[in-house]
Amino acid sequence: MARPRKFDETRAVTAAMNAFWRQGYEATSTRDLTDRTGLGPSSLYNTFGDKRQLYLRALRRYYETNTGEQTVLLAEPGPAKDRLRAWMVQAIDVDLSDPETAGCFVLNAMVEKADQDPDIKQEVRRHVTTIEHALRETVARGQRAGEFGPERDPAAVARQVLSAYYGLRLLTRVYDDRQALLDVVDGTLNAL
């Protein structure tokens, strides 16, 4: 019928995601995007519309990969406290492992774009609530197993863990003391 695409759309979105993730929305130029994706400008704009829509696609791609991975990690069998710890420790180690990585893409989007763009805010909220629900499940599981006190609302506990988690991922930007960050994890989890 017509000329077929030479590139894989998902690969292009992933490449764009990595650019936005590391540099942020504003600091990523269309030139960066064409370079990283390997697409010409017309292919890129013909396929994705404009920079903003590609950013949204990148966020959704992050959901499918990283955010999804996190819920899987939390839902794995074993003591709930171990799951929560593994989840938080992994985030710390990812953030500290490579100075080139830029932490959590969702966190970056929250700060840079969420309050000026309703669509981005909604997409970011989707990520956060998904993790929050996975946390609630894990907390409830811990309560049923007697790991945590059963008196508190699992949803409130989940949000508390979530706050500590995002706070930690922020602190990795200025702290390089891994042990200090791990102490925060222990302090947070022991309080449940």
Next chain:
Amino acid sequence: MARPRKFDETRAVTAAMNAFWRQGYEATSTRDLTDRTGLGPSSLYNTFGDKRQLYLRALRRYYETNTGEQTVLLAEPGPAKDRLRAWMVQAIDVDLSDPETAGCFVLNAMVEKADQDPDIKQEVRRHVTTIEHALRETVARGQRAGEFGPERDPAAVARQVLSAYYGLRLLTRVYDDRQALLDVVDGTLNAL
């Protein structure tokens, strides 16, 4: 001796701070800066060097005003737990009060610039450690007063509170449920 300045340097830095604070570094143009400060481009560049240095000045200005205020708030007399709560609740209310406000400037700087610019990283770290020290003092005070268990290292507890605090200020970007955020405050403080 020479022609005197027509503008107040501190006022100009403050105006620039508000621009960077709300829009971020990249999204703030030199045009924005000249408009908000009221200075012509050459006055601005003659005084501050370039955009990046003005951004650093804006961060330092934030330290003098907002960050300093926070340490004062924490050091006020009364129960330590009340000080910590007032500090966190105020942040939540500031973030939720006006959709025009952009949360915490230091937090924004951490995400947008800290890991690509060593000077900015150092400046941001100065803010964070200042608050951390104030927190440590407050926690130690609470331990002496018997409000908190004395067994834990005040420094570790301070970092835990700090994580929850920054996590909260992030969640205000996507949550508008004030009560849920206040529950996190209570959960965090009751765990000490």
Next chain:
DNA sequence: CACGTTTTTGTGCGATCGCTTCAAAACGTC
């Protein structure tokens, strides 16, 4: 009130921004 010094004002530099255009190229279909 001329002089030296610094700031201000106005203009605009070269580069880059996000994005568009257009013709050539690459398919499936007949």
Next chain:
DNA sequence: GACGTTTTGAAGCGATCGCACAAAAACGTG
């Protein structure tokens, strides 16, 4: 293999970017 359709590649659009420059203006000093 001509046709219709879509993608690709190359070039470049107007606008804006961060910043610089030259001349005029505003002071303290002699």
